[in-house]
Amino acid sequence: MAVNDTLEGTHKIVQEAKEQQQHSGLIPTLNDFSQELTTLNLGPTHPATHGIFQNILQMDGERIISGVPTIGYIHRAFEKIAERRPFYQITPLTDRMNYCSSPINNMGWHMTVEKLLGVTVPKRAQYMRVIAMELARITDHLICNSILGVDTGAFTGFLYVFQEREKVYEIYEEICGARLTTNMGRVGGMERDFSDVAIQKLRDWLKTFPAVMKEFESMFNRNRIFMDRVVNVGPITAEKALNYGFTGPNLRAAGVDYDVRAMNPYSSYEDFEFEIPVGTKGDTYDRFMVRNEEIWQSLRIINQALENLPEGPFHADAPHYYLPPKQAVYKNMEALIYHFKIIMGEIEAPVGEVYHSVEGGNGELGFYLVSDGGRTPYRLHFRRPCFIYYQAYPEMVVGSSLSDAIVTLSSMNVIAGELDA
Amino acid sequence: MAENTEESAAAQETAAIQDPQAAKNAQLLALLHRLFGTDAFTDVEEPYGLLTATTTRERLHDIIAGLQQDQELQLNFLTTMCGIHYPENEGQELGMVYHLHSMVHNLRLRLKIFFPIADPVVPTLTDLYATANWMEREAYDFYGIIFTGHPNLIRILNVEDMDYHPMRREYALEDGTREDKTDLFFGR
Numbered sequence: 001m002a003v004n005d006t007l008e009g010t011h012k013i014v015q016e017a018k019e020q021q022q023h024s025g026l027i028p029t030l031n032d033f034s035q036e037l038t039t040l041n042l043g044p045t046h047p048a049t050h051g052i053f054q055n056i057l058q059m060d061g062e063r064i065i066s067g068v069p070t071i072g073y074i075h076r077a078f079e080k081i082a083e084r085r086p087f088y089q090i091t092p093l094t095d096r097m098n099y100c101s102s103p104i105n106n107m108g109w110h111m112t113v114e115k116l117l118g119v120t121v122p123k124r125a126q127y128m129r130v131i132a133m134e135l136a137r138i139t140d141h142l143i144c145n146s147i148l149g150v151d152t153g154a155f156t157g158f159l160y161v162f163q164e165r166e167k168v169y170e171i172y173e174e175i176c177g178a179r180l181t182t183n184m185g186r187v188g189g190m191e192r193d194f195s196d197v198a199i200q201k202l203r204d205w206l207k208t209f210p211a212v213m214k215e216f217e218s219m220f221n222r223n224r225i226f227m228d229r230v231v232n233v234g235p236i237t238a239e240k241a242l243n244y245g246f247t248g249p250n251l252r253a254a255g256v257d258y259d260v261r262a263m264n265p266y267s268s269y270e271d272f273e274f275e276i277p278v279g280t281k282g283d284t285y286d287r288f289m290v291r292n293e294e295i296w297q298s299l300r301i302i303n304q305a306l307e308n309l310p311e312g313p314f315h316a317d318a319p320h321y322y323l324p325p326k327q328a329v330y331k332n333m334e335a336l337i338y339h340f341k342i343i344m345g346e347i348e349a350p351v352g353e354v355y356h357s358v359e360g361g362n363g364e365l366g367f368y369l370v371s372d373g374g375r376t377p378y379r380l381h382f383r384r385p386c387f388i389y390y391q392a393y394p395e396m397v398v399g400s401s402l403s404d405a406i407v408t409l410s411s412m413n414v415i416a417g418e419l420d421a
Numbered sequence: 422m423a424e425n426t427e428e429s430a431a432a433q434e435t436a437a438i439q440d441p442q443a444a445k446n447a448q449l450l451a452l453l454h455r456l457f458g459t460d461a462f463t464d465v466e467e468p469y470g471l472l473t474a475t476t477t478r479e480r481l482h483d484i485i486a487g488l489q490q491d492q493e494l495q496l497n498f499l500t501t502m503c504g505i506h507y508p509e510n511e512g513q514e515l516g517m518v519y520h521l522h523s524m525v526h527n528l529r530l531r532l533k534i535f536f537p538i539a540d541p542v543v544p545t546l547t548d549l550y551a552t553a554n555w556m557e558r559e560a561y562d563f564y565g566i567i568f569t570g571h572p573n574l575i576r577i578l579n580v581e582d583m584d585y586h587p588m589r590r591e592y593a594l595e596d597g598t599r600e601d602k603t604d605l606f607f608g609r
Contacts, residue, residue, distance in 0.1 A: 071577065071578065072576075072577060072578035072579065072580075075578040075579065077587065079563070079588065080587060080588055080594055081594060083594065084594045115469055116469075240551075242497070242498055242524075243550060243551045243552065244551045244552050245498070245499060245500070245550070245551075245552030256524070258524050263524070263527050264527065352468050352469065353468050353469075353473070353531075354468065354469045354471075355469075355471055355520060355529070355531070357500075364500070366500060366501055366520075368501065368503060368518070368520070370505065379503075379505050381501065381503035381518075383500060383501040383520075387555065387559075388501070388552055388555070388556070389552075391551070391552065391554055391555045392551070420578060421578075
């Protein structure tokens with residue numbers, strides 16, 4: 001009896017609530033069923049984002065009507081922190097932006113400071129930097145492309161190339177002692193010369209990697225299933241891409257041959273022969289193919305740099321800025337003074353402002369440094385390529401299906417660390 | 422007289438060969454002066470080879486729109502923009518720094534504007550460049566600069582209910598109550 005009463009009461013409440021909701025339009029009636037939209041949270045922690053950022057999608061069935069990206073989940077205020085750090089302490093911050101290609105960020109930052117200070121780096125160090133940067137570009141592209149394979153359902157390629165990526169990380173380890181957040185090099189050059197082991201590992205890798213890369217390409221490039229999933233998915237025209245500030249492989253896939261390495265050569269890139277691959281439609285397939293081809297071009301550059309690696313010092317003769325060797329610090333008065341001054345950040349920096357950009361893994365990575373002569377930058381602004389091009393994402397996916405949105409996101413190579421800095 | 426002009430032209434040419442960047446900058450500066458008048462720009466410098474000029478916020482939108490349309494040098498790529506804060510410049514505390522790029526001619530231009538912190542209102546560039554959207558949101562988030570005409574001027578990296586703009590210089594990075602970390606030894 002009592003149970004029935006309660007049940008009846010519940011039914012009544014539910015019924016009333018339903019009527020009320022229908023009245024207020026919260027629950028659609030059969031008539032307006034065709035206009036029903038679903039709100040879908042893609043992220044913040046979704047496997048396809050490969051990081052932490054959110055997209056609130058309005059879906060009409062499987063079609064995307066609109067998308068609103070929300071970012072900033074791992075914002076660490078690098079620009080603010082950098083205002084209190086001496087130049088050499090900012091290098092670890094740059095590691096943590098695009099963590100798939102940390103050495104490029106490190107070198108870009110060192111070159112910015114060197115430009116400000118007027119330090120010329122010897123040829124050998126420049127070539128060593130080129131080798132490190134191109135290795136980083138290869139690992140960056142390998143991650144992006146192989147994960148794109150995973151997102152389309154092909155796990156095998158990912159496993160193949162991740163073994164090779166691991167070997168590159170071992171080379172990093174030989175060069176600088178770290179793997180992911182490398183903190184490689186110093187203002188004025190590299191912190192140590194390439195060891196024999198590093199050279200040997202590099203040579204071995206250069207022998208084995210092309211075969212694996214060929215295998216990876218033969219698995220994807222003309223694969224019918226893969227092509228059906230990526231051709232004409234998430235395209236963007238060259239005009240739109242430029243208007244959205246695209247740079248790097250994403251812009252080149254749209255058909256614009258802009259590459260900082262070729263346009264404003266830094267670190268002796270003018271010495272090397274390489275081509276800049278471009279696409280035509282700027283779709284996911286073009287982005288994939290451009291990255292693959294860039295891996296081959298990077299291999300070309302590494303081979304040239306390694307064959308022609310000049311003899312000589314691996315750092316500039318700039319004792320005011322470049323840390324002396326540790327043994328000298330204990331035995332030599334001047335070395336101790338310089339060591340102390342550099343560590344305490346008491347180096348003399350000129351007043352001025354400098355913009356320097358390098359070709360990062362996913363576009364033009366720029367550093368705008370304003371110095372007032374103090375021990376830290378007065379203002380440091382990072383031009384993070386994926387922060388700038390990710391805002392085009394809603395426009396690229398509106399009208400497509402959810403599964404297309406996933407591969408578009410994957411092929412854009414959005415790295416959360418760089419997005420949020 | 423004619424000889425002198427020829428000589429100076431020849432001297433300019435040799436200078437251009439010696440430093441192509443300086444010649445390009447001179448060409449760009451001439452174009453800027455021709456299109457917008459010499460009074461539109463102050464503090465014209467070339468730090469590290471990059472032409473830098475200061476203009477006013479009233480003229481900024483016209484200048485960037487004019488450069489975008491210009492077919493001669495085609496400065497139609499907005500590389501980046503960022504805010505900057507100089508608390509000691511009375512009446513000119515806040516600033517915006519714009520980097521424009523011509524991919525065709527490999528030419529860059531840095532434009533700056535300064536305005537009082539009490540009235541941090543700047544015209545938006547979102548009608549010219551889609552990429553300006555998030556950059557301006559970032560500048561709003563960090564410095565509290567208001568961009569009139571921006572379609573969606575809300576914070577982008579910090580949480581929405583934050584009640585200050587953290588990149589302004591009055592907000593010290595370290596705990597303000599600590600006395601052992603003075604500026605003398607530990608920076609600003």
